Amino acid sequence: MMKGAGLCLALLVIASLAIGVEDLSLSGAGDRLPLLDLLSISRMPRTLAAVLTGAGLAVAGQIMQTLTRNRFVEPSTAGTAQSAALGILIVTLFLPSAGIGLKALVASGCALAGTALFLSTAHRLPPEQPHLVPLFGLVYGGVVGAAVTYVAWQNDLLQYLDIWMNGEFSGVLRGRYELLFFCVLLIAAALLAADRLTIMALGEGQATSLGIDYRRMTQIGLVLVSVMSALSVVVVGLVPFVGLVVPNLVSRIFGDNLRGTLPLVALCGAILVLSADIVGRLIRFPYEIPVGTVLGVVGPFVFLWLILQERRNA
Amino acid sequence: MRDRLILAGLIALAAAAILAFLTVNLRGHLAFALELRGVRLAALMTVALAIGLSTVVFQTITGNRILTPSIMGLDALYQFGQTGLVFTLGGLGYVSLSPQLKFTVGAAALMLLAILILWPALKRRMDLSLMLLAGIVIGGLFRSLTNLLARLIDPQEFAVAQRAMVANFAAPHTDLLLIAAAVTLVVGGFLFVRRHQLDVVALGQDSAIALGIDWNRVVMIHLLCVSLLVAVSTALVGPVTFFGLLIAALAERLTPSRRHARIFLVAFLCGVIVLVGGQTLLQHGLGQASTLSVVVDFIGGLVFILLLFGRHRR
Numbered sequence: 001m002m003k004g005a006g007l008c009l010a011l012l013v014i015a016s017l018a019i020g021v022e023d024l025s026l027s028g029a030g031d032r033l034p035l036l037d038l039l040s041i042s043r044m045p046r047t048l049a050a051v052l053t054g055a056g057l058a059v060a061g062q063i064m065q066t067l068t069r070n071r072f073v074e075p076s077t078a079g080t081a082q083s084a085a086l087g088i089l090i091v092t093l094f095l096p097s098a099g100i101g102l103k104a105l106v107a108s109g110c111a112l113a114g115t116a117l118f119l120s121t122a123h124r125l126p127p128e129q130p131h132l133v134p135l136f137g138l139v140y141g142g143v144v145g146a147a148v149t150y151v152a153w154q155n156d157l158l159q160y161l162d163i164w165m166n167g168e169f170s171g172v173l174r175g176r177y178e179l180l181f182f183c184v185l186l187i188a189a190a191l192l193a194a195d196r197l198t199i200m201a202l203g204e205g206q207a208t209s210l211g212i213d214y215r216r217m218t219q220i221g222l223v224l225v226s227v228m229s230a231l232s233v234v235v236v237g238l239v240p241f242v243g244l245v246v247p248n249l250v251s252r253i254f255g256d257n258l259r260g261t262l263p264l265v266a267l268c269g270a271i272l273v274l275s276a277d278i279v280g281r282l283i284r285f286p287y288e289i290p291v292g293t294v295l296g297v298v299g300p301f302v303f304l305w306l307i308l309q310e311r312r313n314a
Numbered sequence: 315m316r317d318r319l320i321l322a323g324l325i326a327l328a329a330a331a332i333l334a335f336l337t338v339n340l341r342g343h344l345a346f347a348l349e350l351r352g353v354r355l356a357a358l359m360t361v362a363l364a365i366g367l368s369t370v371v372f373q374t375i376t377g378n379r380i381l382t383p384s385i386m387g388l389d390a391l392y393q394f395g396q397t398g399l400v401f402t403l404g405g406l407g408y409v410s411l412s413p414q415l416k417f418t419v420g421a422a423a424l425m426l427l428a429i430l431i432l433w434p435a436l437k438r439r440m441d442l443s444l445m446l447l448a449g450i451v452i453g454g455l456f457r458s459l460t461n462l463l464a465r466l467i468d469p470q471e472f473a474v475a476q477r478a479m480v481a482n483f484a485a486p487h488t489d490l491l492l493i494a495a496a497v498t499l500v501v502g503g504f505l506f507v508r509r510h511q512l513d514v515v516a517l518g519q520d521s522a523i524a525l526g527i528d529w530n531r532v533v534m535i536h537l538l539c540v541s542l543l544v545a546v547s548t549a550l551v552g553p554v555t556f557f558g559l560l561i562a563a564l565a566e567r568l569t570p571s572r573r574h575a576r577i578f579l580v581a582f583l584c585g586v587i588v589l590v591g592g593q594t595l596l597q598h599g600l601g602q603a604s605t606l607s608v609v610v611d612f613i614g615g616l617v618f619i620l621l622l623f624g625r626h627r628r
Contacts, residue, residue, distance in 0.1 A: 072447070124623065131447050136622055138450050142555065143615035150608045166461075240454075289465050296458030300451045307444060 001254070005267040009051070012274045016047040019278060021286045041174045049169055049177040050277045050291070051270040053232045054242055056183035058269025059190050060228040061243020062262065063221045066201045068122060071251075072134035072307070074243030075115075075229035078122075079137065081238045082144040083114025084230040085164045089151055092160070104179055104234045111226035111233075114144060119222065131307075167232070167239035168290035169277050177235050186228050187266055193220065194258040201256060239292055241299025242269050248306050320568050324583040331591035332359075338598045356495065357486035358593065361547045362561075362585030364498045367505055368543035369558030370565070370574070370581050374516045375533050375540075379566065380621050381446055382558040387453025388428060388544045389553035394456045395423040397463045405471030413489045421497075421545035428541040433534065483593050483606045486550045494546045501539050502578075509574040512536075516572060554607045556614020561585045563617050 020043060061074040068078075075081050087110030091103050118140055125132045145165075152161040163171075190197070196217055200207045204214050232239060246269045254261045273291060276298070280289035335358075336351050369382045383389070399416060400408045408416070431452065435445055505512070515522050515532060523529050547554075565581035592606050 131441075131444050132622065135447055135450070136619060138447075139615050139618050139622075143612055143619070146608050146612040146615060150605055150612065153605050153608065284466055287465075289462060293458055293461050293465060296454065297462055300455035300458070303451050304448060307447060 002264060002267070005264060005271065009267060009271050009274070012271060012278065013047055013051070016050065016274055016278055017043045019281055045174050045177050046169050046172045046277075047274065049172045049180055049236060050274040052177075052180040052183045053167075053236055053239060054269040054271070054273030055187060055266035056180070056228040056269070057232055057239060057242040057273070058246040058265045059187050059262065060225045061269075062247040062258070062265050063190060063197065063225050064243065065247055066197050066258070067119060067218060067221050067225075068133055069127075069201060069203065070122075070130055070133045071248055071310070072131065072244070072303075073137055074241070075111075075225060076238055076240045077134060077137045077141055077244065078115065078118045079141040079144045080111050080115045080118075080226060080229045081233050082141050082148060084108070084111040084226075084233040085161070085238070086110050086114070086144060086148045086151070087230070088164055088234060089148060089157065089161065092157065093151075093155060100176075100179060100234065104231055107234050108227045108230040111230040112222060115222055115226050119218070164233060164237050166290050167237035167292035167295075168280075168288070169236055170288050170290075172236065179231055180235050182231055183228055186224050189220075190224055191259075191262055193217070194262050197221065198256065198258045237290075237292060239273065239295060241295050241303065242272055245299060245302045245306075246272055249302075317570060321580070321583075324568070324580060324587070327591070328583045328586040331587050331594060335590045335594045338594060353488050353491060354486060355590065357488055357491050357550050358483065358589045359586055360491070360495045360498050361483075361486070361550050362589050363502060363582050364494075364543040364547040364550075365554075365558045366561055366565070366581035366585045367498075367502055367578060368540045368547070369562040370577050371505060371512065371536050372540045373562060374512055374574070375536050376445075377516075377518055379563070380559070380618065381449070382556075382562065383540055383544045384553060384555045384558055385446065385453070385618075386432070386449035387456055388424065388541060389548040389555075390453045390456035390460070391427050391431075392420055392424045392545050392548040393553065394460045394463075395420045395427075397460045398423075400471055401463045401467055405468065405473075408471075413487070414493050417490055417493060417545065417549050420549065421542055424545050425538050425541045428537060429534070432537060483551055483589065484597065490549050494550050497542060498546050501542050505536075505539060506575070506578070509578070512574040513572070516574075552607070554614075555611055556618060557585075557588070557607075557610050559621075560610060560614040560617055561588060563621060564588075 017039065020038075057075065060080075064073050064075060064078065064080075065071055084107040087107035088103055090110070091098050091106045095102065118137060121140075122133050122136060125136060148161065148165075149158070152158045196212055199210050199212055200214065200217055200221075202210075207214050207217075247265055250261050250265050250268060254264065273295075276294040277291045280291050280294045283289050283294075332355065335355055336348065340347055340351075372383050372386075373379055373381060396416065399411075399419065403411065435448070511527065511532065514525050514527055515529075515536075517525070519529055522532075561581050561584040564584040565577055568584070569576050569580045571577070588610065589606070592609065596606050596609070
């Protein structure tokens with residue numbers, strides 16, 4: 001399965017490199033822009049950004065679902081992404097000249113605080129009604145989002161905010177996405193912790209009796225989720241549903257042993273985002289539909305299908 | 315006694331809000347300024363009535379206190395219809411249509427879609443939290459679809475569509491005021507005549523049927539009323555997700571009576587106080603006129619979360 005997914009991703013990468021306004025043929029591309037420059041400045045960064053964002057968000061979603069023990073939670077529906085946007089807004093207001101690194105740092109901090117608040121509150125909801133957690137998450141994200149909009153409105157930053165709140169890759173060029181390589185480190189860290197995360201999904205009591213430092217692991221998971229979401233919000237904006245749909249589909253087919261499935265989750269996340277980006281580029285060629293919009297249309301259908309399935313199985 | 319006192323207090327507050335809205339900072343040509351403010355006031359009061367009535371009726375027929383038409387995505391549905399019109403007719407065609415016709419088409423489409431989407435869920439008595447979750451996701455889907463359509467049309471036409479997409483209490487679409495007010499009054503009158511029937515419906519499906527209510531027919535008719543009222547408020551000011559929830563929750567706290575005649579009145583008064591009072595306060599006190607919808611969504615979202623946790627503490 002891993003091989004199939006890897007092959008699929010490779011094909012998509014090639015397609016993504018080939019698709020664009022400027023023709024990519026060995027002879028013709030030389031007119032305006034040398035082939036190598038076109039690839040290294042624009043196509044390659046864009047493709048890599050989609051792959052890294054997809055993988056990172058899918059893994060973040062998987063960790064989030066493990067921490068909340070709820071299948072319907074992901075960073076963009078639990079206030080993580082909105083908190084990250086709030087962080088970006090704060091930096092922009094108080095330190096307009098700040099570089100992208102500082103922005104990512106503050107956004108990560110805010111995402112951490114916002115997600116921690118969500119997690120600590122969500123635990124107080126009754127566990128026998130699992131649908132309340134995502135419901136709370138959606139509204140909580142909405143409340144943080146309203147706060148973000150308010151601040152942006154007061155400071156004439158609404159248009160600026162739009163860029164962060166709707167994920168798209170059209171602005172990704174060399175020099176503007178390298179921060180995303182941190183996602184590789186974070187995914188690696190998640191892979192190292194995969195066994196412990198699998199045990200954590202059994203619940204606090206079980207995990208503790210099996211020798212897991214539950215609080216510590218929760219903190220580590222929180223940091224991983226927050227930093228990954230914040231990075232993607234800083235570089236490409238809010239990309240919905242990846243963290244929700246991919247872990248659900250993978251665990252439906254391959255079960256919940258994260259050591260085996262986590263790499264697959266990362267791969268499938270990359271496939272989903274990259275193909276959404278390609279679809280967005282093709283649908284109205286040469287204009288583009290943002291990847292956030294494409295996923296916003298496809299995601300709900302998969303989500304509804306998932307909850308209806310869950311209901312049937314229950 | 316206490317009940318009467320609260321009612322008198324609400325009426326006084328609403329009257330004060332209306333008076334302040336009309337008179338604060340009144341300058342220049344008096345008759346002209348008053349007429350301008352009067353029209354806007356009428357629009358805001360129509361919205362308060364439409365949202366108050368539709369939310370209370372919707373909560374009665376679904377038998378819950380946290381579900382509202384906007385949370386279920388009905389206003390997103392109306393906007394999707396309007397963007398669809400721009401898409402099919404082109405920006406010029408859309409602008410040259412009379413506003414009344416556009417409203418009528420939109421309202422008719424909304425009623426049809428609401429029946430198609432909500433009717434099966436209501437008839438089958440779907441689990442409340444599941445329905446909520448599905449509703450929020452469907453609302454998100456229609457927002458994304460609207461966004462997608464908007465991207466597929468020309469930028470100039472996009473501007474036309476966008477005007478209908480943002481909630482704005484400071485500049486309601488007053489060209490629709492006459493038809494909107496007429497629809498609201500007719501539907502409001504109809505609901506008032508049926509207030510006793512609604513009192514029976516509020517007892518729940520089994521009791522209501524035992525008491526001789528033709529349940530399916532009654533629910534269907536009231537669902538149609540709700541969608542008409544949602545069309546009115548969305549056409550006038552755009553979508554405000556949590557306004558209905560806010561005033562319905564306030565009304566429920568402020569009146570011990572479960573009779574619809576009383577709840578309708580109290581919800582309407584709360585709506586006027588929040589909308590007209592809030593608008594006056596923001597416009598003249600805080601110097602920012604356009605952000606009321608954001609503030610309402612922020613506070614309304616918090617109320618939703620409190621209700622969610624409050625409901626399960628009991």
